[in-house]
Amino acid sequence: MKAAILHTIDAPLVIAEVGLTPLQVGQVLVKVLVSGICGAQLQEIAGNKGNAKFVPHLLGHEGCGIVEEVGPGVTTVQKGDKVVMHWRQGEGIESPFPKYVYEGKEISSGRVTTFSEYAIVSENRVTTVPSDTPVELAALLGCGLSTALGTIENEAKARFGESVMIIGVGGLGVNLITAAKLASAYPIIAVDIHDSKKELALSMGAHIFINAKTESIADVLAEHGLKKVDVIIDTAANKKGTEAATPLLSGTGRYIMVGQPKPGESIELLDAHHFFEGIGKTFSATQGGRFMPHVDIARYIRLAKGNILSTEGIITHRVKLEDVNEAIELVRSGGASRILIEL
Numbered sequence: 001m002k003a004a005i006l007h008t009i010d011a012p013l014v015i016a017e018v019g020l021t022p023l024q025v026g027q028v029l030v031k032v033l034v035s036g037i038c039g040a041q042l043q044e045i046a047g048n049k050g051n052a053k054f055v056p057h058l059l060g061h062e063g064c065g066i067v068e069e070v071g072p073g074v075t076t077v078q079k080g081d082k083v084v085m086h087w088r089q090g091e092g093i094e095s096p097f098p099k100y101v102y103e104g105k106e107i108s109s110g111r112v113t114t115f116s117e118y119a120i121v122s123e124n125r126v127t128t129v130p131s132d133t134p135v136e137l138a139a140l141l142g143c144g145l146s147t148a149l150g151t152i153e154n155e156a157k158a159r160f161g162e163s164v165m166i167i168g169v170g171g172l173g174v175n176l177i178t179a180a181k182l183a184s185a186y187p188i189i190a191v192d193i194h195d196s197k198k199e200l201a202l203s204m205g206a207h208i209f210i211n212a213k214t215e216s217i218a219d220v221l222a223e224h225g226l227k228k229v230d231v232i233i234d235t236a237a238n239k240k241g242t243e244a245a246t247p248l249l250s251g252t253g254r255y256i257m258v259g260q261p262k263p264g265e266s267i268e269l270l271d272a273h274h275f276f277e278g279i280g281k282t283f284s285a286t287q288g289g290r291f292m293p294h295v296d297i298a299r300y301i302r303l304a305k306g307n308i309l310s311t312e313g314i315i316t317h318r319v320k321l322e323d324v325n326e327a328i329e330l331v332r333s334g335g336a337s338r339i340l341i342e343l
């Protein structure tokens with residue numbers, strides 16, 4: 001079967017034939033239908049995730065597939081199930097790291113990978129969904145959409161009418177606009193450095209778009225009668241951007257880092273005294289919005305079935321596995337939001 005392999009750090013992925021190994025306790029073989037491309041893979045390609053010592057390895061961590069076979073001990077999914085493939089831990093066994101055969105040698109992967117036609121996945125990284133669940137929705141629930149919904153629900157605890165600023169209208173940013181809209185945040189302020197994201201952000205439900213490269217965020221907020229913002233969600237983790245945005249928090253403000261700074265990078269809280277204004281502000285980082293797959297996926301699918309949650313507009317490009325490197329470049333350059341690989 002074909003897979004995209006991270007062969008060398010900071011180099012394009014290699015598309016090659018890879019062999020499967022027999023399923024171990026708690027492993028599930030999934031025929032991958034679609035996979036998203038997440039910012040985390042860009043970090044892995046750069047070797048920023050502690051993964052450099054494991055190359056060559058497979059990658060990808062949000063997808064939708066069909067269970068082809070289950071290994072010993074697996075009880076939560078069965079052959080034929082449509083599943084969400086997710087990196088957060090759900091129900092079932094945490095299996096040994098999956099192994100594949102590449103050029104006659106064994107290579108490893110994380111407990112879930114999705115950039116391949118088939119994937120060996122740990123039981124607790126797959127969750128069964130109804131067979132009529134759209135594959136796009138299921139894939140997005142693997143990371144991007146579920147992280148966004150979890151961040152708004154569990155971390156920001158956004159209240160009706162609170163202002164929410166989202167920094168970075170990339171693959172996660174568009175999902176966050178969707179989630180903020182669902183929480184009746186107002187206004188939703190989208191910040192990016194590419195004007196090309198304006199139309200997308202506004203069509204997804206943002207009320208204000210600010211190009212942080214050409215405009216002062218504070219000035220644009222003032223034009224809209226706003227001095228401060230209740231929730232700031234930072235997907236870009238750009239040092240200067242983060243430092244400039246933190247003083248804009250309201251007295252009940254929550255600043256939430258979703259994007260990760262580079263290892264070794266420092267960010268300063270400028271004039272940090274303001275953190276004591278109001279009831280005291282918070283600055284925090286989130287791991288996937290504390291999303292719990294076995295609890296939350298069914299809930300989110302119900303919302304979509306009831307036409308309350310829509311994935312329309314989130315996916316901006318669809319590619320084949322062969323074109324994964326061009327797609328990754330597009331994500332890196334800010335030219336895309338969520339890209340779906342169709343397997």
Ligand SMILES: [Zn+2]
Nearest residue numbers: 038040143144
């Ligand atoms: Zn992700």
